[in-house]
Amino acid sequence: MVGIPMDEQGMRMDCLADTLEQLCAEGRKPRFIYTLTTYQNPTGTCMPASRKRELIALAKRYDVPLVEDNCYGDVHFEGPVAPALFAMDQDATAPAQHVYIGSLSKIFAPGVRLGYLCAAEPLFSQITGQRFDAGSNTFAAAVLAEFYRDGIASHVGHTTPALIRKRDLLLDALVANLSDQCLWSRPAGGLFLWLRLPADTDLEALRQLTAARGFYYAPGRDFHVAGKDVPYLRLAFGHVPDELISEGVGILAECITRCRTSNAARGFDTLFD
Numbered sequence: 001m002v003g004i005p006m007d008e009q010g011m012r013m014d015c016l017a018d019t020l021e022q023l024c025a026e027g028r029k030p031r032f033i034y035t036l037t038t039y040q041n042p043t044g045t046c047m048p049a050s051r052k053r054e055l056i057a058l059a060k061r062y063d064v065p066l067v068e069d070n071c072y073g074d075v076h077f078e079g080p081v082a083p084a085l086f087a088m089d090q091d092a093t094a095p096a097q098h099v100y101i102g103s104l105s106k107i108f109a110p111g112v113r114l115g116y117l118c119a120a121e122p123l124f125s126q127i128t129g130q131r132f133d134a135g136s137n138t139f140a141a142a143v144l145a146e147f148y149r150d151g152i153a154s155h156v157g158h159t160t161p162a163l164i165r166k167r168d169l170l171l172d173a174l175v176a177n178l179s180d181q182c183l184w185s186r187p188a189g190g191l192f193l194w195l196r197l198p199a200d201t202d203l204e205a206l207r208q209l210t211a212a213r214g215f216y217y218a219p220g221r222d223f224h225v226a227g228k229d230v231p232y233l234r235l236a237f238g239h240v241p242d243e244l245i246s247e248g249v250g251i252l253a254e255c256i257t258r259c260r261t262s263n264a265a266r267g268f269d270t271l272f273d
């Protein structure tokens, strides 16, 4: 895997262009470009339409298939629903080079283990021909099809308000406890936000201290392409009971303060360098 740096608007197209150019010059044509343009995991960022068009154009120019994972696309809180890359990539040659992936894990339940993909032939048959999963759960698929007979929108209409409440509780608690030390994303959908820690935080000490107090998060290194221990963490709010969110952020703030070598202000004004 080759990682492409990102910013508040998702994958950086200048870096992608440079990487594609370099790999192709070395005769290493990429098999595909994997992208999560909507409520990206772990940052919660969304790619604007102009950047999506650049991405589609770059994929075409270098003749590399796009694999679009839109598993959070239906967990939408506010603002207009952005068209998927797949919907924007509909000229005659595009579908042959584009795989669109969705999942029911984020809008129904992870345990149901059902997802779906859209792709044109021959790509579709090439992918399904590679499955070694002992068969899909067709019974669960039939139950889910019945459940969603009236469309997914009516179900997410019930679940979304609870998620918005949790996100807002988390944002309020972060403002109250961590404004001087950290920065974080404000996701318009999805199940988590991305928080930047001060550079002088002892990341391993923070993991241990928070875990000892029953507060768990996904450390930045889990999402880094080379496993680098970057000073970020992902806070997932979907599963946390409302009443624990503020208390938990208070614990996190105390632990961050204790794991730093100074009490200076955070020293950065953007989420990404």
Ligand SMILES: Cc1ncc(COP(=O)(O)O)c(C=O)c1O
Pocket (backbone or CB within 6 Å): 036, 041, 069, 071, 102, 103, 104, 105, 110, 113, 114, 115
């Ligand atoms: C970006 C991304 N893609 C795919 C999945 C997997 O979904 P599923 O439960 O359908 O395997 C996840 C789950 O966390 C995810 O974050």
